[in-house]
Amino acid sequence: MTDHHVSSDSNATETKKPLHFLQQIVRKDVEQGVHQKVATRFPPEPNGYLHVGHAKSICLNFGLADEFGGTCNLRFDDTNPEKENEEFVNSIMQDVEWLGFKWNGNVRYTSDYFDQLHQWAIQLIEQGLAFVCDLNADQMREYRGTLIEAGKNSPFRDRSVAENLALFEKMRLGEFAEGACSLRAKIDMSSPNINLRDPIIYRIKKAHHHQTGDKWCIYPSYDFAHGQSDAIEGITHSICTLEFEDHKPLYDWFIQHLPVPAIPRQYEFARLNINYSVTSKRKLKQLVDENHVDGWNDPRMPTISGMRRRGYTPAALRDFCERIGVTRSDGIVDVGVLEFCVRDDLDKNAPRAMCVLKPLKVTLTNYPTDKVETLIAHNHPNREELGDRTVPFTQTLFIEQEDFREEANKKYKRLVLGKRVRLRNAYVIEADSAVKDEQGNIIEIMAHIIEGTLGKDPEDGVKAKGVIHWVSATQNINCEVRLYERLFTDEAPDAGGKNFLDCINPNSMEILQNCKAELSLASAQVADHFQFERQGYFCLDSKYNGADKLVFNRTISLKDSFAKNDD
RNA sequence: AGGGGCGUCGCCAAGUGGUAAGGCAGCAGGUUUUGAUCCUGCCAUCCGUAGGUUCGAGUCCUUCCGCCCCUGCCA
Numbered sequence: 001m002t003d004h005h006v007s008s009d010s011n012a013t014e015t016k017k018p019l020h021f022l023q024q025i026v027r028k029d030v031e032q033g034v035h036q037k038v039a040t041r042f043p044p045e046p047n048g049y050l051h052v053g054h055a056k057s058i059c060l061n062f063g064l065a066d067e068f069g070g071t072c073n074l075r076f077d078d079t080n081p082e083k084e085n086e087e088f089v090n091s092i093m094q095d096v097e098w099l100g101f102k103w104n105g106n107v108r109y110t111s112d113y114f115d116q117l118h119q120w121a122i123q124l125i126e127q128g129l130a131f132v133c134d135l136n137a138d139q140m141r142e143y144r145g146t147l148i149e150a151g152k153n154s155p156f157r158d159r160s161v162a163e164n165l166a167l168f169e170k171m172r173l174g175e176f177a178e179g180a181c182s183l184r185a186k187i188d189m190s191s192p193n194i195n196l197r198d199p200i201i202y203r204i205k206k207a208h209h210h211q212t213g214d215k216w217c218i219y220p221s222y223d224f225a226h227g228q229s230d231a232i233e234g235i236t237h238s239i240c241t242l243e244f245e246d247h248k249p250l251y252d253w254f255i256q257h258l259p260v261p262a263i264p265r266q267y268e269f270a271r272l273n274i275n276y277s278v279t280s281k282r283k284l285k286q287l288v289d290e291n292h293v294d295g296w297n298d299p300r301m302p303t304i305s306g307m308r309r310r311g312y313t314p315a316a317l318r319d320f321c322e323r324i325g326v327t328r329s330d331g332i333v334d335v336g337v338l339e340f341c342v343r344d345d346l347d348k349n350a351p352r353a354m355c356v357l358k359p360l361k362v363t364l365t366n367y368p369t370d371k372v373e374t375l376i377a378h379n380h381p382n383r384e385e386l387g388d389r390t391v392p393f394t395q396t397l398f399i400e401q402e403d404f405r406e407e408a409n410k411k412y413k414r415l416v417l418g419k420r421v422r423l424r425n426a427y428v429i430e431a432d433s434a435v436k437d438e439q440g441n442i443i444e445i446m447a448h449i450i451e452g453t454l455g456k457d458p459e460d461g462v463k464a465k466g467v468i469h470w471v472s473a474t475q476n477i478n479c480e481v482r483l484y485e486r487l488f489t490d491e492a493p494d495a496g497g498k499n500f501l502d503c504i505n506p507n508s509m510e511i512l513q514n515c516k517a518e519l520s521l522a523s524a525q526v527a528d529h530f531q532f533e534r535q536g537y538f539c540l541d542s543k544y545n546g547a548d549k550l551v552f553n554r555t556i557s558l559k560d561s562f563a564k565n566d567d
Numbered sequence: 568a569g570g571g572g573c574g575u576c577g578c579c580a581a582g583u584g585g586u587a588a589g590g591c592a593g594c595a596g597g598u599u600u601u602g603a604u605c606c607u608g609c610c611a612u613c614c615g616u617a618g619g620u621u622c623g624a625g626u627c628c629u630u631c632c633g634c635c636c637c638u639g640c641c642a
Contacts, residue, residue: 017581017589018580018581018582018588018589020580020581024583043642044642045641045642047641047642077642079641079642080641080642082641083641083642136640137639137640140639140640141638141639144638145568145638146568146569146638147568147569147570147637147638148568148569148570148638149568149569149638150568150569151638178640179640181640182640184640190568191570192568192569192570192571193569193570193571193637194569194570194637194638195637197638200639200640202640203640204640205640219640221639221640221641221642222641222642223642226642242571242572242573242635242636243635243636243637243642244636244642245571245572245636245637246570246571246572246636246637247637248571268572270573270635275578323579323580323590323591324579324580324590325579325580325581325590327573327579327580328572328573329572329573329574329580329635330572330573330574330634330635330636331578331579331580332578332579333578333579333591334577334578334579334591334592336578336591336592337578337579337590337591337592339591340590340591340592341591343603343604347603347604348604352601381599381600381601381603381604382604382605411602413602414602422600423600424600424601425600426600428600455600457600464600466600466601466602467599467600467601467602468601469601531601531603533601533603534601534602534603535601536603558601558602558603558604559602559603559604560602560603561602561603562602
């Protein structure tokens, strides 16, 4: 992890990035010595895969700890065994590590604290602050009141401490059926804050738990477990999203009435929304379950595992989270910002290569049939330290079909009949004729090289108009390339009364067979990133790539200011 | 008997009573063996609205408008 502390900015001339509101709060607490050490936590429920919204929370929590010399725990909020499992636990750990963060000590589980939580529930009963309620779910809803009407007290609210203790113990022993009763905090049924209307703190769930097995058949609610877990871990700043703001009075109520070892404080920030995407777990699950995508890690998914498979880098995601900021106002971030971050990181770090996606054969009539020249190409135009590679040059080549036209206007900077073009890292060539099949399709270009143009402009002064990529027709690797577009055509698939499934882009994936990659790509590894010059950034697909076939994913295209203005 | 939040450029976002940062997008140029990168310039007389306080208001007060969250034995 980097260790630039916000406070120790020695370079006065350097323009400081303004601190967001949580950084300001933490800095103030540190300056005033409120805490010995800052402690945060990232507390996902292991009931699904992490997505880009979680990345924001991860960067925030681990980032704050890092900036102020504190610690950040990874805690699985596993109070609802019916929805959780070990697969999710493992994927979440993998995603957090991949993003580049290291949690403090061992992974924690709220279930590690079930014994303590149970004890505290008993203490609440003993203080007359909790009771066992026999109301069923429907009755409970009725008694709760509405947003504009007060609720009314449960008829079981005045049971004696002894009776409550006995009943709660019976609950724990499994003597009641699920839903038969629950343990509730005794607060205020007429509170304008519905979370304070005698909330349930323990419910019966005769479910196997992925961590505690069959030890328990009663489980604490989120509200009862979260703050106390924070306190147990000595969390100083418990950061969550805006929708939990109404829970804060309850969070504080438990902390105030229980002998907890520390006083954590909850702060809320706005969750991340991105256009042309969905981030609700329910919808992502639906996309997977109904096979609209190829699993949770489909390269088009906004999940961390999907973005990883797509070729997005941890640095790009971290940069993105940094750029979008942290505030309390709801907003929708333009996916273009994310795409910029990915391009920016890949441009700086991805070695270049050449790959022809839709091949068109070119025969160089003045080049010897059996000659093979070994040309040298730089792996990066601006970073010499990334070295060179060699590419074989032969009489027959492949260029991109769209890089040739029989005739074109002046703005077209590629190969045109009778005109010249530079072959990237090689010679300038001039097109002489186009060979067509019976249907009139161009199937081959006859051209000739301009001698002496390796690394030099033509001696006759007639420069090439543009540069195109190419690959030897006899020495290349056949491969499959998958091109991706946004998964949704609507910028707000979630909004209004729309069914987000109706907004799915039918052309979000295009699979190209028989693409021709340069030889050096044979040694590519799944973790590698490449820029296929003039095409975009690519990586091997971790799922379909195999020994028998190379499969590349296009992470993202190059920015293309030309495509917009119709030639 | 409702409660809690939020409104600054197309998007994100600084601003903490002293005269509207920055990024993305966009536009116009320059460099370039990637129509990429890089570089230069332009891009809010105005801060949801209407009043008020003040020498001075995006910042303080009031009005109204708009948007988000809350009535799971989910988190």
